[in-house]
Amino acid sequence: MSLTCFEMTDQKKQLTLEEALKAVLSSATQVTSKLNLPLAQAAGFTLAETVTAPINVPQNTNSAMDGYAFNGQDLAKFKQWKIVGECLAGKGFDQPINTGEAVYITTGAALPKGVNTVVMIEQCVVEGEQVSFTNTDTLQAGSNIRQAGEDIQQGQSLLTAGTRLGAVQLGLLASLGVAQVKVHQPLKVAIFSTGDEVTAPGEALATNGIYDANRFTLLGMLQALGCEVSDLGILPDNLEVMISTLKNASQTHQLVLTSGGVSVGDADFVKQALQALGETRLWRLALRPGRPFAFGHLGKNTNGQTCLFAGLPGNPVATLVTFMLLIQPLIRRLQGENTSEAKSHPAIWPAVAETTLFSRVGRSDFHRGIYSFTSNGQLQVRTTGSQGSGILTSAHEGNCLIRIPDDQAEIAAGDLVNIYPFYEWLPGYKGVSL
Secondary structure, three states: OOOOOOOOOOOOOOEOHHHHHHHHHOOOOOOOOEEEEEHHHOOOOEEOOOEEOOOOEOOOOEEOOOEEEEOHHHOOOOOOEEEEEEEEOOOEOOOOOOOOEEEEEOOOOEOOOOOOEEEEHHHEEEEOOEEEEOOOOOOOOOOOEEOOOOOEOOOOEEEOOOOEOOHHHHHHHHHOOOOEEEEEOOOEEEEEEEOOOEEOOOOOOOOOOEEOOHHHHHHHHHHHOOOEEEEEEEEOOOHHHHHHHHHHHHHHOOEEEEEOOOOOOOOOOHHHHHHHHOEEEEEOEOEEOOOOOEEEEEEEOOOOOEEEEEEEOOOHHHHHHHHHHHHHHHHHHHOOOOOOOHHHOOOOEEEEEOOOEEOOOOOEEEEEEEEEEOOOOOEEEEEOOOOOOOOOHHHHOOOEEEEEOOOOOEEOOOOEEEEEEHHHHOOOOOOOOO
């Protein structure tokens, strides 16, 4: 399999974010299999086929409110209308309404034959078997009516394949009577952290150790994307163990993610293990945080699918940023979501920098930021403070990423800068969006 034309070596230039994203997405050639699910279980899954409306919604022309229904052409002829019955939602009224007659009607009830106008109950005056209206000068024929097919027309392509199903989409499908949908299966992903210094939460922390934050950050984002995740824990800095673990994981998964072990240090074995089992097609990015980043594949799994591999940086913020910018679009596409290259960037907004932002020419620098609106509605942004790639609080306190482009060493205060809001970019984000 050829993943991309970008086959990097240590001596070649670092890839820009756009080059890396193009290379990573080009590998998403084998989307997950399809399965049928009851509608009640389909939230978060991606549609695997286009849904065509089998009926009109609403099915019948009906009343938009409680009131009295009559023929609007009679407005100039009568001051009062004879009440001949009631038309209730779900029951209807099976006799035609003649000129000069009206029927009490409830919201959602199908219009009887011979009527085309409804006056709300608050504007009706009932005297015995007669009804009159308080606003005859403003009444118009056809008022307060919902036409059949006004929302959805029979035969209309309502939801296309590749649509991720949320609350609104489930409601639309239910309104059509759809009880079961064909969706893409969750992507099977294996994750593990690497390094002798990494300690699992709950265990005693060694003098030179650090607790494993990355695995739980990845777990949260993967679960938010609907993946089926296998947590393989922490691997020591041992090449044989790493090769064995990667080989086993590649047999039952379509994507394997690691954090740590992809820089140029002597104890960084992930890249060596990847080369022993498959191919390294991408390494080193013109990105901060996130420069060390390995991408390739581990051969075929037991289902005949190519098992992709991504080695993310070891620093917590670098893990977060590279996942958001590169792995998230890959996963969405592998799960069948309609993510063209344009849609891989769901929301990038221009904002005014509140202070000068510094970077280095030749790389994209992603600061963690807080955006807000001024009193006159101008979107502005500031950093969360210290921007070290190991400072995870910089992401916790922020609500966006701020991008300083490759060709700029700084963004002056008052200039526009692009921001990536977390509510769009960070899977499972629970913070404040504004």
